[in-house]
Amino acid sequence: MKVLVIGAAGMVGRKLVSALLASGNVGGRAITGLALADVVDPQPPQATIPITTAAVDLSRPEVSAQLIADRPDLIFHLAAIVSGEAEADFEKGYRINLDGTRHLLEAIRLAGQGGSYRPRLVFTSSIAVFGEPLPEVIGDTHHHTPLTSYGTQKAICELLLSDYSRRGFVDGVGIRLPTIVVRPGKPNKAASGFFSGILREPLAGQEAVLPVADSVRHWFASPRAAVGYLVHAANIDTALLGHQRNLTMPGLAATVSEEIAALERVAGTSATALIKREPDQTIIDIVAGWPKAFEASRAQALGFRGDASFDEIIRIHIEDELGGTIG
Template sequence: LQGGLALLEGLRAHGNRPRFVFSSSGAVFGGPVPDLIDDDFAPTPLTSYGSQKLIVEALVQDYTRKGFIDGVSIRLPAICIRPGKPNKAASGFYSGIIREPLNGVEAVVPVSRDIVHSSASPRSAVGFLIHAAEIDSDRIGHRRSLNMPGVFCTVGEQIEAMARVAGPQYLRLLRDEIDPAIERIVSTWPKGYRATRAKDLGFTAEANFDEIIRIYIEEEMPDRLPPVSNR
């Protein structure tokens, strides 16, 4: 929160009303929430993380209104499959349960497989950011927070997509082990957005999770998938 405020104050002092794109989160919405959140659904965060994101959104809105910046906040879905090593983020397993098996490493599924979430690839995330940076300000209007589109699916459907795209042998590298703390956190997050405004403004994401997996393979392991023992 303090970092966001300091950055906004620096831009205000610099002048020139720059375009400012803030990466926000679905954590601004607290439960109970509908299966698909409309653009008019009120954000009521249930975590400190979500509260901080919502406060910075309000600052972006206000600094834009006063003409200090030309800001827009984009609420991202889960971005996966993220390359690299696992991180401590509560949402990190969404990437890990696909990334680790595809790289021949065992992974834990820490939540129930019927948990629903919305995802988009890192490629789409980059596209969201670039489009938000370049879109005509008048098209955005005075409401400066936008829900981004994504693929609406369960954790189980995400795993089934891996079996379709890469092969069922990779399922052997998954182990279900519920982590109550992670499940409690992600169960309060929105399952997905209708993202009507964002789509009308030209923001796009993948059509299904199979496509997200293919993008990861294309970008991170284009030569081949690692073998998995049939034993």
């Protein structure tokens, strides 16, 4: 089967590509070709199968037609302008996150009209489709009232994915990713950055700032779990989804306290001592409106699996990013 990954240069995209190449197949069907696209040219990994790469601007309608010219059987669409940028640049957010996805769906629809082309499309949505007021645990039938343009764009793409699937133009699965921890790399200015920072920096022997209370609860998945969701979404029998093509992934609900307790179990008090509590009212206010936990029972019934514990999330970071040992 031919696989296309859009957003292949991002953190999750690169890990997905590695996992696909390591397994060599999806659901028992051998991968015979891999096409990687992103706004920057993705680094082609070492592989024995043909790999093509492309730097593309998804907001241009002809780009999607070119990307699917080779009729990929399976498409992962991970590309997006992130939340902060979509809020800062209204037009760019809509152009990439909404129009880009719609162009892709339209290209697939138009390509399929002459025959039987109807690829599986795995789309990464986000828990940003949910907004206050929220219950403590959000059920699978809770409405979507996003409080960012990014969340709005994701919610709209979910609706398009369902309608294009219902009409038979594409075989879509949308997965709402939890907040990813431990995000590798350098600290960034995302409001959610500290959830990773208070683990990543101490594990590397560096100080980290905690800007919110230890009691703050949120919804998490490791990068490895995120890749697992994507691959599972490529494999599931979509007849089981009915017309509801979008699923909240089964993350792990945890408080900052629980994060820190896990860090202590895995890396000791020398690590947790590096966490500096510096309350930041702006971040406190932003995070107060975020989801705390989900039922995610539909996704669990379909076999999606999250991380078992925060200890596991930390061990995955040590294995996948730190070569198995704490620095």
